[in-house]
Amino acid sequence: MTVHVVNHTHWDREWYRPMESFRARLAELVARVCDQLDAGELHRFHLDGQTVTALDALAVRPDLADRVRAHAAAGRLHVGPWHVLADNQLVSGENLIRNLLTARRVAADLGLGLADVGYCPDAFGHPADLPRVLRGFGLDTALVWRGAPPRRARFRWRAPDGSEVVAVNQGYYEPEVLWEAASAADRLATFRDKQTGRDADGPYLLLNGGDHLAPRPLPAGLADGAARESTLADYFAEIRDTVPADAVVTGELRHPGDWLTFVLAGTLSTRLYLKQANAATETLLESWAEPLTVRSGRGVESTGLLRHAWDLLLANAPHDSICGCSVDEVHRENEVRFARAQQVGEHLVERALLDLGLDTRPAGDPVTDAAALVVVNPHAAPVTGPVTVDLHTAPGHTVGGLVDAAGRPVPYDLLASEPVPLFCADLDILPDTKETVRHRIAFVADAPAGGWTGYTASVAPGDPAPPDAGRPGRTVTRGDWTLTVADDASFTLVDAATGRTLPGLGRLVDVGDAGDTYTYDPPRDDEAVSPVLRTATVHESAVASRIVVHADLDVPAGLTADRTARSAERVTLPLTVTATLWADVPELDWRVEFDNTADDHRLQAHFPTDAAAGSWTADTHFSLLDRPLKPALGPLPEQRGYEADAGVAPVRSLATLPGLAVLAPGLPEVQGIAGEPPSLAVTVLRAVGWLSRPDLRARTAGAGPQLATPEAQCRRRIRAAVGVRLTADEATVTAAAARRRAPLRAWQLRPGTTAPAATSGLRVDGAQVSAYKPAEDGAGAVLRLVNPTSVEVVATVAGVPGDLVECDLAERPVDGQVAADAIVLGPFATRSFRVGG
Known part of the structure; x- marks a missing residue:
C-alpha cells in the first residue's frame, strides 16, 4: 500500500513561548523551506493549515515574498484552508466562518492558493456543525484527530443539518x-503495520512533521512506490470514493481517545476570563457592529475597521490561546487583543448610531431639565428586557421620572449616584471636561425588532435620593414565582402556576484541582466546600425583585506539598450572590462575584431539575445537541497515555434538562450530572498553576511542557452570570439564549437631543439571525438565518433593502432569488442570502 508522505510543520502561533519568539523561528523555517524547495531536497511542503503562518513570516521577512509566491504558484507550497487553526469548539460559528473568509482574503493578498482540505489537525475535539461550515466553503473533506472515534480511520462525518x-x-x-535516515526504513515498516491495524485497505497518510519542526528531506531509497511525497489533496482524492456510504459518524467528535490522543476537556474552563472576553467580543462584532454598519450604510468607511477587529479576535482563536494552555505572557497579550478588538467594535457602533441620527457622544453642557435616552435592540424580533444606563446631569440635579416614546411613565430603579468628571473629544468636538453627577438607573424596556426606541428622563434641581438599601429578608415573590435563599446561598424557586418547587438553584460547590491547564484532576484526598450565608437583603420595586446575598466560602488555600490533598491552611472568599426577577421577564437572573485568593481549585454552580432525565441538551454553533448524563468524572485510567472522561462538554450559551434551561454565555464548560435529581453544573472558576504535569491521575502522561503558569490560578475578580428558565421548549429557550448573549443596550443621547420615536429595522419571524454583515466583496450585505431547533420552520423577512439572493457561506450566489415571505429551514438548518447588492 502506498504511503502518502506529506511534509509539513504544525505551527502553534503562541504556546510555550510568546508569539514574537515563535515568529522569529517561523521566519527561519520559511526561509529554510524555500531553500530546500529551490534545491529539490523537498518537492512539496504544507505550511500548516493557516494563512497566518505566511502572513507572520513575511511581515518580518518581506524578502521571502516572491519565493513563497513562486513555490505556491508551482504547487510546491501549500497553506490553509484556515486563517488560524482555531479551537473550533470555544469560538462561535460565525467566528469559524470569518476565519475561512479571512483566509481567502489573506491568500489573495499574498498571491497564495489555498489547500482545499478541511485540515483541523490538533483541535481539542470537533463540533457537530463543522461539516456544515466546511461544505459551505466547498470543502468536502476533513482531517481530524482528537475526539474522533479511535477505531475509525475513515468515515463520513455528518452534521445535524445533514451536511457531510x-x-x-x-x-x-x-x-x-x-x-533519521539510518532507521527510516524500519520505522516506515512499523508505521505501515500500525496503519494496517486501523485500515487494512490503505493507502496510508504519513504526516511527516510536528510542532515547530523544520522538515528533513525524504531519505534516499524510500521513494520506491511504497512511500512518496504527496499532498493532502492527492491523498483525499485517492480515498474519497472508498469510504462506504454507511460508515457514518454523526454529531460532535469528543469520543474518549486512544493512546496519547487526549481531548483535554479541562481547557474549556482554564482561564475562564479569556472565554468570557471572547464571547463578549464576538457578540459586540456579530450582534452590534456588523448589523449597525449595514443599517447605517457606512460600507467602505467601516470595512477596514471591521476586518481589523476580526483579525485581532481571530488571533486569539487558536487552541493554545483561547484554551488558556500557554505560558502567562501569551495570555496577557490575549487580553490586550480582546481589549483592542472591543475598542474598534465600540467605535463602529458609535459611528453607525451617529449616522443613524443617534449621537451618543457626551458633548455639551450637562442636562438640567431632561435627558434623552435610546434603547437599541440587536435582535430581529421585538424584545422586552432589562437595561442599565448611566445618565449624567449637571451638579445639584437629579432624575425625577422616566417616560417612553409615547409619553407613558416607566418605572425605574436608581442604583447609584456619584459626582463624575465627564470628558469628551472628537474630530468635530473640542476636548472638554464637564462636572456631572452620574446616575445609574435600571428599567425594563420594550424595543422594536432590529431598531430602537427613545425614553426621556426628567431632571430637576435637588440631591438624588439614596439608592434602595433594601431590608433584611430571604424571600421575594414576583407574579407566580417565589424565591427563597437557603443557608448555603442557593435558592429555592416555587412556581405557583405549575406547582413546581426547585431547590438548590445556584448551589456553589468548590473542590480541589491537582491538574494543569489541560485537565481537571481531583486530589486523592479531596474536600468539597459550599458557602455559608452571612446576610441576605431584599430589594423590591416595580422594576425588579432582588435578593442580594453575602456569603463566605471557606476553602483550603491550595494543595499539600505532595499535591495529594487540599491544604490545611484555609482562606475565606467573601461572595456576593445576586438573584433577580425582572418585571415581565420569566427568567431568574443569577450572578456571583468575588475575589479569588485561593489556588488549585474548581468552583461550579449547580442547577438541578425536578424531573427524571437520561440526557441533557446544549447549543452548539448552529444546532441543539443531546448528550448523555454522566458521573462527574469517569473511571481513572490505569495505563500510561490515557485520560479519564471528564464529563464536561462545551456549550455556547444554553443547556437544558426536562423543565429547566440554564443560559450561560461566556461560561462554556457545563456538566450534565446523573443523580437524584439530575443537574447541570456550570463551571465559574478553575484555578491551576502548571501548563502541564506528568503526575496526574485523570491523564497519565504530559500534554505539553512542564512549565509553571501562576497566572492560571486566576487570582483576580471573578464574575459569572446565569439565567434560569423553567422550560426546555426549543424555540423559547434558544430565543432566550440569544437575548441573553446580546441583551438590549441603552445610551444617553447628546445633551439637547430629543428622544427618538420607536423605529424598527430588520425583522425575522420563525428563525433567528446568525449574521447581518457587510458582504466581503463590498456589494451589499449578507443575511444568515438559522433554525437551531429539531423541527422545520418557515421564516419571513422584512426590513431589508431589495431582494434576497441565496448564497453559500463563502458568499457566492447559489440558487437565485428567494421569496422573503416563505423561507423554509429544515431541522438545524442555516441559509444565507445576499441582500442589496
Whole structure:
C-alpha cells in the first residue's frame, strides 16, 4: 500500500513561548523551506493549515515574498484552508466562518492558493456543525484527530443539518518515522503495520512533521512506490470514493481517545476570563457592529475597521490561546487583543448610531431639565428586557421620572449616584471636561425588532435620593414565582402556576484541582466546600425583585506539598450572590462575584431539575445537541497515555434538562450530572498553576511542557452570570439564549437631543439571525438565518433593502432569488442570502 508522505510543520502561533519568539523561528523555517524547495531536497511542503503562518513570516521577512509566491504558484507550497487553526469548539460559528473568509482574503493578498482540505489537525475535539461550515466553503473533506472515534480511520462525518464530509482520523505528529535516515526504513515498516491495524485497505497518510519542526528531506531509497511525497489533496482524492456510504459518524467528535490522543476537556474552563472576553467580543462584532454598519450604510468607511477587529479576535482563536494552555505572557497579550478588538467594535457602533441620527457622544453642557435616552435592540424580533444606563446631569440635579416614546411613565430603579468628571473629544468636538453627577438607573424596556426606541428622563434641581438599601429578608415573590435563599446561598424557586418547587438553584460547590491547564484532576484526598450565608437583603420595586446575598466560602488555600490533598491552611472568599426577577421577564437572573485568593481549585454552580432525565441538551454553533448524563468524572485510567472522561462538554450559551434551561454565555464548560435529581453544573472558576504535569491521575502522561503558569490560578475578580428558565421548549429557550448573549443596550443621547420615536429595522419571524454583515466583496450585505431547533420552520423577512439572493457561506450566489415571505429551514438548518447588492 502506498504511503502518502506529506511534509509539513504544525505551527502553534503562541504556546510555550510568546508569539514574537515563535515568529522569529517561523521566519527561519520559511526561509529554510524555500531553500530546500529551490534545491529539490523537498518537492512539496504544507505550511500548516493557516494563512497566518505566511502572513507572520513575511511581515518580518518581506524578502521571502516572491519565493513563497513562486513555490505556491508551482504547487510546491501549500497553506490553509484556515486563517488560524482555531479551537473550533470555544469560538462561535460565525467566528469559524470569518476565519475561512479571512483566509481567502489573506491568500489573495499574498498571491497564495489555498489547500482545499478541511485540515483541523490538533483541535481539542470537533463540533457537530463543522461539516456544515466546511461544505459551505466547498470543502468536502476533513482531517481530524482528537475526539474522533479511535477505531475509525475513515468515515463520513455528518452534521445535524445533514451536511457531510469525508473525514480521516489521523495524528498529525509523525516526524520521528523518517527523522533519521539510518532507521527510516524500519520505522516506515512499523508505521505501515500500525496503519494496517486501523485500515487494512490503505493507502496510508504519513504526516511527516510536528510542532515547530523544520522538515528533513525524504531519505534516499524510500521513494520506491511504497512511500512518496504527496499532498493532502492527492491523498483525499485517492480515498474519497472508498469510504462506504454507511460508515457514518454523526454529531460532535469528543469520543474518549486512544493512546496519547487526549481531548483535554479541562481547557474549556482554564482561564475562564479569556472565554468570557471572547464571547463578549464576538457578540459586540456579530450582534452590534456588523448589523449597525449595514443599517447605517457606512460600507467602505467601516470595512477596514471591521476586518481589523476580526483579525485581532481571530488571533486569539487558536487552541493554545483561547484554551488558556500557554505560558502567562501569551495570555496577557490575549487580553490586550480582546481589549483592542472591543475598542474598534465600540467605535463602529458609535459611528453607525451617529449616522443613524443617534449621537451618543457626551458633548455639551450637562442636562438640567431632561435627558434623552435610546434603547437599541440587536435582535430581529421585538424584545422586552432589562437595561442599565448611566445618565449624567449637571451638579445639584437629579432624575425625577422616566417616560417612553409615547409619553407613558416607566418605572425605574436608581442604583447609584456619584459626582463624575465627564470628558469628551472628537474630530468635530473640542476636548472638554464637564462636572456631572452620574446616575445609574435600571428599567425594563420594550424595543422594536432590529431598531430602537427613545425614553426621556426628567431632571430637576435637588440631591438624588439614596439608592434602595433594601431590608433584611430571604424571600421575594414576583407574579407566580417565589424565591427563597437557603443557608448555603442557593435558592429555592416555587412556581405557583405549575406547582413546581426547585431547590438548590445556584448551589456553589468548590473542590480541589491537582491538574494543569489541560485537565481537571481531583486530589486523592479531596474536600468539597459550599458557602455559608452571612446576610441576605431584599430589594423590591416595580422594576425588579432582588435578593442580594453575602456569603463566605471557606476553602483550603491550595494543595499539600505532595499535591495529594487540599491544604490545611484555609482562606475565606467573601461572595456576593445576586438573584433577580425582572418585571415581565420569566427568567431568574443569577450572578456571583468575588475575589479569588485561593489556588488549585474548581468552583461550579449547580442547577438541578425536578424531573427524571437520561440526557441533557446544549447549543452548539448552529444546532441543539443531546448528550448523555454522566458521573462527574469517569473511571481513572490505569495505563500510561490515557485520560479519564471528564464529563464536561462545551456549550455556547444554553443547556437544558426536562423543565429547566440554564443560559450561560461566556461560561462554556457545563456538566450534565446523573443523580437524584439530575443537574447541570456550570463551571465559574478553575484555578491551576502548571501548563502541564506528568503526575496526574485523570491523564497519565504530559500534554505539553512542564512549565509553571501562576497566572492560571486566576487570582483576580471573578464574575459569572446565569439565567434560569423553567422550560426546555426549543424555540423559547434558544430565543432566550440569544437575548441573553446580546441583551438590549441603552445610551444617553447628546445633551439637547430629543428622544427618538420607536423605529424598527430588520425583522425575522420563525428563525433567528446568525449574521447581518457587510458582504466581503463590498456589494451589499449578507443575511444568515438559522433554525437551531429539531423541527422545520418557515421564516419571513422584512426590513431589508431589495431582494434576497441565496448564497453559500463563502458568499457566492447559489440558487437565485428567494421569496422573503416563505423561507423554509429544515431541522438545524442555516441559509444565507445576499441582500442589496
